[in-house]
Amino acid sequence: MLTKEELGRRLRMARFERGMTLKDVAARCGMSATHISEVERGKTSPTVGALQRISRALGVKSSSLVRETRVPLSKFTRFLERTKIFVADRDGKPLEIEILSPGIPGGLMQLLRRTSAPGETVTTPRVIGEVVLLCTKGMVRITSEGGESFVLREGDTLQRTMDDGYTETNIGEDAAEVMAIFVSPSLLTI
Numbered sequence: 001m002l003t004k005e006e007l008g009r010r011l012r013m014a015r016f017e018r019g020m021t022l023k024d025v026a027a028r029c030g031m032s033a034t035h036i037s038e039v040e041r042g043k044t045s046p047t048v049g050a051l052q053r054i055s056r057a058l059g060v061k062s063s064s065l066v067r068e069t070r071v072p073l074s075k076f077t078r079f080l081e082r083t084k085i086f087v088a089d090r091d092g093k094p095l096e097i098e099i100l101s102p103g104i105p106g107g108l109m110q111l112l113r114r115t116s117a118p119g120e121t122v123t124t125p126r127v128i129g130e131v132v133l134l135c136t137k138g139m140v141r142i143t144s145e146g147g148e149s150f151v152l153r154e155g156d157t158l159q160r161t162m163d164d165g166y167t168e169t170n171i172g173e174d175a176a177e178v179m180a181i182f183v184s185p186s187l188l189t190i
Contacts, residue, residue, distance in 0.1 A: 005042030012040040013185040028057035090123040112180040116170040129184025138176025
């Protein structure tokens with residue numbers, strides 16, 4: 001049976017995926033942001049009518065939010081099943097990212113890998129979540145929008161929020177490789 005906590009998590013994830021605030025949803029469905037927040041935190045269960053109004057505001061079917069699905073406890077990915085995708089950085093530049101672990105359906109974590117040529121700079125988008133970066137080859141500089149800067153050499157790690165994104169620059173003379181453990185309600189999709 002679907003719990004009110006799970007329903008709230010699904011609503012919150014749908015809202016995050018659309019980049020909406022509680023106030024945005026409240027304005028679209030005519031309900032208070034406080035009530036929607038209580039539903040998202042699993043503190044209260046919405047009526048059928050309230051769920052329909054919230055789901056319409058989010059642009060999702062209410063049936064998809066309450067569908068009982070068995071989430072797998074693990075996801076095994078063989079080497080040859082790994083996928084490379086292209087996403088755009090904040091400047092519109094295409095980035096090739098290898099998804100080493102696509103994540104468990106309904107989960108919040110992925111393992112990614114990206115390589116960069118000497119002098120290459122990319123600016124990651126702002127998303128809700130955290131990342132742990134592990135430099136496995138070369139040397140990169142990670143700079144936040146606030147100006148905080150870190151140089152990662154082979155074996156160094158950096159954990160940070162993704163709220164303001166960051167710029168990654170290969171400052172070495174050779175190709176660099178960075179592994180990223182990405183945790184967010186909005187994972188990269190294949």
